[in-house]
Amino acid sequence: MTVQSAFQEEAQRVDEVLLHIRKQLRAIGPRYTGNDFTEQMLELQREQRQQRLEVAEREPYFGRIDFQEKVQSAPKPLYIGKAGVAHEKSNEVLVVDWRAPVASLFYAFSGGEAPVSYESPDGDVEGTVHLKRNLMVREGKLERVVDSYVRGQEEETVTDEFLLYRLGESKDNKLRDIVSTIQQEQDRIIRTDKNKAVFIQGVAGSGKTTVALHRLAYLLYRYAGAIRAERMVIFAPNRMFLDYISGVLPELGVGDILQTTFAEWAQEQLQHEVRLDEAYDPFAYWFEQPRSREEMEHAPSRVKGSLAFKALVDEKLAETEASLIPEEDFAPMPGWKVTPAMIKEWLATDESSEPYMKRRARLVSRLKRWLESEWKTRRLTDGKLKSQLGTKLNAYAKKIPSFTASQLYGALLREPAVQELLPAKSAAATIKSLKQKLVHPEDLAPLVYIQVRLYGFEQPPYDHIVIDEAQDYSPFQLEALKLCQRQPSMTVLGDLQQGIHGYAGIHSWKELISLLPETDTGYYELDRSYRSTMEIIDFANLVLGAMGDGVKPAVPVFRSGEAVDVAGAATDEERLSMIVRTVKEWRQSGHYRTMAVLGRTARACEAIAERLAAEGIDAALIQSKQDAYGGGLTVVPAYLSKGLEFDAVLIADADSASFGGNDAKLLYVACTRALHKLKLLYCGELTSLVAVPVETA
Ligand SMILES: Nc1ncnc2c1ncn2[C@@H]1O[C@H](COP(=O)(O)OP(=O)(O)OP(=O)(O)O)[C@@H](O)[C@H]1O
Numbered sequence: 049m050t051v052q053s054a055f056q057e058e059a060q061r062v063d064e065v066l067l068h069i070r071k072q073l074r075a076i077g078p079r080y081t082g083n084d085f086t087e088q089m090l091e092l093q094r095e096q097r098q099q100r101l102e103v104a105e106r107e108p109y110f111g112r113i114d115f116q117e118k119v120q121s122a123p124k125p126l127y128i129g130k131a132g133v134a135h136e137k138s139n140e141v142l143v144v145d146w147r148a149p150v151a152s153l154f155y156a157f158s159g160g161e162a163p164v165s166y167e168s169p170d171g172d173v174e175g176t177v178h179l180k181r182n183l184m185v186r187e188g189k190l191e192r193v194v195d196s197y198v199r200g201q202e203e204e205t206v207t208d209e210f211l212l213y214r215l216g217e218s219k220d221n222k223l224r225d226i227v228s229t230i231q232q233e234q235d236r237i238i239r240t241d242k243n244k245a246v247f248i249q250g251v252a253g254s255g256k257t258t259v260a261l262h263r264l265a266y267l268l269y270r271y272a273g274a275i276r277a278e279r280m281v282i283f284a285p286n287r288m289f290l291d292y293i294s295g296v297l298p299e300l301g302v303g304d305i306l307q308t309t310f311a312e313w314a315q316e317q318l319q320h321e322v323r324l325d326e327a328y329d330p331f332a333y334w335f336e337q338p339r340s341r342e343e344m345e346h347a348p349s350r351v352k353g354s355l356a357f358k359a360l361v362d363e364k365l366a367e368t369e370a371s372l373i374p375e376e377d378f379a380p381m382p383g384w385k386v387t388p389a390m391i392k393e394w395l396a397t398d399e400s401s402e403p404y405m406k407r408r409a410r411l412v413s414r415l416k417r418w419l420e421s422e423w424k425t426r427r428l429t430d431g432k433l434k435s436q437l438g439t440k441l442n443a444y445a446k447k448i449p450s451f452t453a454s455q456l457y458g459a460l461l462r463e464p465a466v467q468e469l470l471p472a473k474s475a476a477a478t479i480k481s482l483k484q485k486l487v488h489p490e491d492l493a494p495l496v497y498i499q500v501r502l503y504g505f506e507q508p509p510y511d512h513i514v515i516d517e518a519q520d521y522s523p524f525q526l527e528a529l530k531l532c533q534r535q536p537s538m539t540v541l542g543d544l545q546q547g548i549h550g551y552a553g554i555h556s557w558k559e560l561i562s563l564l565p566e567t568d569t570g571y572y573e574l575d576r577s578y579r580s581t582m583e584i585i586d587f588a589n590l591v592l593g594a595m596g597d598g599v600k601p602a603v604p605v606f607r608s609g610e611a612v613d614v615a616g617a618a619t620d621e622e623r624l625s626m627i628v629r630t631v632k633e634w635r636q637s638g639h640y641r642t643m644a645v646l647g648r649t650a651r652a653c654e655a656i657a658e659r660l661a662a663e664g665i666d667a668a669l670i671q672s673k674q675d676a677y678g679g680g681l682t683v684v685p686a687y688l689s690k691g692l693e694f695d696a697v698l699i700a701d702a703d704s705a706s707f708g709g710n711d712a713k714l715l716y717v718a719c720t721r722a723l724h725k726l727k728l729l730y731c732g733e734l735t736s737l738v739a740v741p742v743e744t745a
Pocket residue numbers: 211214215223224225226229230231234250251252253254255256257258259543546578579690691692693720
């Protein structure tokens with residue numbers, strides 16, 4: 049078949065499928081707005097179906113794979129789309145949902161005539177692939193058809209032309225779904241079994257965030273009923289990042305998933321008993337002036353996030369547990385007595401896995417029942433005596449300690465064992481803040497952990513937990529989250545090479561993985577970077593090399609672009625003029641929809657934004673409490689740019705004073721934000737992290 053006739057045939061099919069989709073959309077009818085519960089539930093289903101069909105109407109499908117099952121005599125074309133569509137009468141499948149088992153063939157097939165198979169609920173299905181085709185449909189019209197594999201033709205392996213086309217596009221202010229170009233190594237992670245905690249170490253731009261979001265959509269489809277969107281949670285580093293990723297799930301037809309930061313979530317779990325101390329800004333402390341590695345290593349945040357600290361919390365909780373049995377008898381009247389031994393017996397028959405405060409409440413009720421039964425047995429009637437007995441019970445109950453999480457935490461911080469781990473000054477400062485109900489971010493994991501151990505849940509709230517930028521999490525944070533899940537079902541992703549929060553995060557994935565049973569975990573590495581051109585990745589790898597041995601360079605996709613520019617200025621004034629000139633040039637070129645000027649500190653960024661404003665250039669200055677990222681031209685401190693991406697990036701102060709020997713990770717993060725264009729400017733001496741200066745000015 050010629051390329052032209054293939055295009056015509058596909059264009060005709062797109063039209064036909066769209067007719068079916070539109071017919072089905074029309075058949076959905078008007079919305080139900082009454083009060084009948086059953087009708088309301090049906091309406092919810094109708095609404096979801098409508099959303100799926102609307103997604104399909106925009107782009108019915110993006111891929112085709114012709115697969116011949118071993119038992120069949122001819123290949124069958126399967127069209128893969130974001131939402132499955134069936135013929136309204138015959139139920140024949142017109143579009144296969146990308147999450148269906150058979151669709152895995154489209155992603156996993158890497159060429160060759162050998163038999164392939166996919167896992168269906170009824171077992172493995174074997175067969176051969178005859179065609180793999182990418183189709184691009186925009187606004188209901190077929191625009192492009194690319195065959196990446198045709199059986200019998202000379203090229204044996206699939207080509208990446210379609211992927212390269214997608215990667216070459218410029219980006220706006222939101223992360224997008226990648227269903228049409230998911231790569232084999234990503235697909236494997238997305239389709240991992242639900243009862244696993246999946247850990248992903250991936251280089252910058254390898255699609256970790258994107259993969260995690262697609263995995264949620266997959267789990268909801270594959271385990272419909274068992275896993276529910278409202279019992280899932282995504283943790284991201286800040287509100288701006290959450291805004292940036294907020295478009296992906298709706299586009300995949302998934303709604304209602306809680307997307308939050310650990311700090312916000314923790315304060316809610318603690319029912320706002322405490323709040324973050326606004327006067328302490330960790331970013332300002334750690335990034336606005338040089339700090340030594342030594343200081344980072346011994347930071348209070350590292351101690352409070354450690355397992356050694358958790359062990360002390362556990363000891364304190366065990367001690368509290370033991371205090372459930374009072375040391376004295378409860379003897380409200382002569383001849384009436386409950387001994388500690390009896391209480392011990394009662395507690396032993398109770399649900400011993402229940403949290404302390406529940407067991408405590410149960411014990412007090414039991415004492416009350418005992419009092420009532422004694423009262424009845426003795427046939428007493430004196431109302432005054434009854435109220436005296438009540439008072440005695442209350443007085444006795446007070447001897448069984450009762451705590452809020454922050455009270456217990458405060459008590460723990462006063463103990464000598466804690467003082468051995470944590471500098472006395474730091475413990476004293478935390479105790480003082482707690483009195484005002486203020487805490488630092490690193491106090492939240494211990495507090496939530498204590499809260500859950502003291503009060504528990506009716507049932508742990510989550511079916512699945514996603515942790516993005518998990519290299520910045522402490523083992524104690526993971527321990528707190530473990531208590532909140534029904535079974536080990538997590539997606540934990542990050543990049544140790546981008547671990548710029550050394551004062552809080554981990555050094556090795558083992559620190560987190562070892563907290564779960566080995567059989568419940570999976571570990572994956574993603575080495576290919578999809579975001580940036582080869583030139584940018586090669587340059588970023590150079591910076592990475594400055595970190596010393598043991599680093600894993602990112603492997604670029606074969607997408608070539610412009611060379612990375614490095615230019616020096618003689619004076620700071622000249623550097624600022626060069627920033628203005630570069631931004632103007634980039635704007636005039638019309639090539640870039642999103643651009644960023646990255647500075648080492650917030651202060652440096654303020655100066656740049658001021659200068660741009662003075663030249664009449666609009667730029668959004670991003671600060672640490674930012675809620676949203678709006679695209680266009682942005683000025684942002686390098687440490688806040690993590691997770692984001694821009695068509696063009698200008699690193700405004702790549703001098704040796706701004707990026708010293710310890711800042712390789714930060715500079716690596718900054719360089720890898722760029723998709724198509726990267727430029728570095730410096731004044732004075734170029735940072736030693738960039739080994740080969742390239743003069744272009
Ligand atoms: N298979 C793919 N097809 C097309 N684009 C992809 C693919 N995988 C990743 N991308 C693109 O690469 C970019 C980086 O993805 P993402 O932000 O998820 O990576 P990351 O590993 O989380 O990056 P970082 O660690 O730098 O935050 C995004 O623009 C994403 O759309």
